Amino acid sequence: MxxxxxxxxxxxxxxxxxxxxxxxxxxxxxxxxxxxxxxxxxxxxxxxxxxxxxxxxxxxxxxxxxxxxxxxxxxxxxxxxxxxxxxxxxxxxxxxxxxxxxxxxxxxxxxxxxxxxxxxxxxxxxxxxxxxxxxxxxxxxxxxxxxxxxxxxxxxxxxxxxxxxxxxxxxxxxxxxxxxxxxxxxxxxxxxxxxxxxxxxxxxxxxxxxxxxxxILFAPRDPDHGPQSLPVNRTAEAAGVGRIADEEYRLVVDGPRPYALTLDELRGLPQHDVELPIACVEGWSRSAHWTGVRIMDLLQRAGAPPHARVRVVALEQRGGYRVSEMGHTHAHDPLTLLALRLNGEELDPDHGYPARLIAPNRPGALQTKWVGRLEVLS
Structure with a gap:
């Protein structure tokens, strides 16, 4: 049946x-x-x-x-x-x-x-x-x-x-x-x-x-928790960078007039202060006080054309965001810094010591940490 x-x-x-x-x-x-x-x-x-x-x-x-x-x-x-x-x-x-x-x-x-x-x-x-x-x-x-x-x-x-x-x-x-x-x-x-x-x-x-x-009860990030009261998604250890020795660090700026700077030379350049947020794709964000050298000043010294794009390369050897690019509007914005200090203190390694990018209106994943190279793109 x-x-x-x-x-x-x-x-x-x-x-x-x-x-x-x-x-x-x-x-x-x-x-x-x-x-x-x-x-x-x-x-x-x-x-x-x-x-x-x-x-x-x-x-x-x-x-x-x-x-x-x-x-x-x-x-x-x-x-x-x-x-x-x-x-x-x-x-x-x-x-x-x-x-x-x-x-x-x-x-x-x-x-x-x-x-x-x-x-x-x-x-x-x-x-x-x-x-x-x-x-x-x-x-x-x-x-x-x-x-x-x-x-x-x-x-x-x-x-x-x-x-x-x-x-x-x-x-x-x-x-x-x-x-x-x-x-x-x-x-x-x-x-x-x-x-x-x-x-x-x-x-x-x-x-x-x-x-x-x-x-906050269920959010994965508390905006106050993290090194220097700022959250991080990727630590220096996870990136395989650790703490970079001051005497070994060099920033290479590759343009029409290429040059390199030691960390002491970077610290000796005119420093600027900005208040900018880190805003990540995961939804968390936090404003912080940053101090460093303006990217536009570094590019002008390298002879970069006014409308040139810039490639930012980190010292980490792997990772989907170890390299990022900026158009001229970000690169030549006076708020865009190669930051050396965060909230009045030297950068923590997890925040990109000795130098990191911070720029306005930019995803946190592209605020490159542990910056070792700036390349002017035609």
Whole structure:
């Protein structure tokens, strides 16, 4: 005797399109902010040739703001995504699986959208704690999947536009009035989801918005913890650098008039003070007081053309960010320093002793530590 297995049957008004649309509006805002700020971060770290020499160095705290928003909205999207999936999961078991071409497109867009929407915040959250339990490189895959999610979302919105429009407003024309109990249940659900979003945001956003740092419970970085009260992602030991002896250090500036400087000679040059943040892709940021030699002065001494780009090379022998490049807007900004001191003290080895780059509106991964060479690029 052949047994027939029937698909599960779900009930409850909170699994309806009205609830899904209400949560979807908030989730859409989070995804839009994350996509826009993620695009900014990607361009800042991997600029296309057209923009390589034109990335702006102002506003000074621009990257701190955009990346802080990216991580905050990404974390806030997690309870929204869970709530959204809870409201729509009965539809994943609809039968027959495909009823028409339009329905097939809808199901395909949903499958890609759900997979990508789960992958993006989960992988981003794991990136904030620098845990990578996968064999691929996080940055290019995270970026590629973001575009995949964006395309699937556009397709999904196009297919579901009539239904979304019918339930967009609280009292849309043509929709049935809800019984009082159902209306109360929906408001309670939405209030609980909003409270969850607020809770995870308040307990993590202090890693970049320092006025709320005392509320940090779950953020992977405390902006006050670290050598010289500044966090680090990569220590001198992890980079294989250790502490570099003063007498062995040389800064090589390779340009039309190349030269080299000892550490004492660097210290003897005019020193400048700036207040700039370190803002990392993991979402944490912290402003600090830096003292050092302006990059523009070092380049002028080497005879660099006004619009030349600069390659900054660290003394570490390996690592994805041991080499970075700056366009002329950053290289010739008077706030861009080869820093020798942090908060009035000699740099700690974990902060790049004896010299590191610090520049405005620049990702922390590109604020190269243990700088040993500056190369003028034509």
């Amino acid at each position: 052949k047994l027939r297995v029937s698909p599960p049957v779900f009930g409850g008004r909170l699994h309806d399109a009205r609830t899904a649309t209400s949560i979807g509006r908030w989730l859409g805002v989070c995804f839009l902010v994350c996509f826009a700020t993620g695009l900014v971060s990607h361009v800042m770290q991997h600029p296309p040739d057209l923009l390589a020499n034109r990335l702006p160095s102002r506003p000074v705290r621009g990257y701190r703001l955009t990346q802080g928003l990216h991580v905050a909205f990404g974390i806030g999207a997690i309870p929204l995504l869970l709530a959204k999936l809870w409201t729509v999961y009965p539809r994943l078991f609809e039968w027959p699986a495909v009823r028409s071409v339009r329905h097939a497109l809808e199901r395909l867009s949903v499958a890609v959208l759900v997979a990508g929407a789960v992958f993006e915040p989960v992988s981003g959250l794991l990136n904030t704690v620098q845990w990578y339990p996968w064999p691929f490189s996080f940055v290019p895959v995270h970026y590629a999947v973001a575009w995949l999610v964006a395309g699937a979302l556009v397709l999904h919105l196009a297919v579901k536009a009539p239904e979304i429009g019918a339930h967009w407003h609280r009292r849309s024309p043509g929709t049935l009035a809800l019984p009082a109990r159902d209306g109360t249940d929906r408001r309670s659900l939405l209030a609980a989801v909003g409270a969850a979003v607020g809770a995870v945001t308040l307990t993590t956003v202090g890693q970049s918005f320092t006025p709320l740092k005392d509320l």
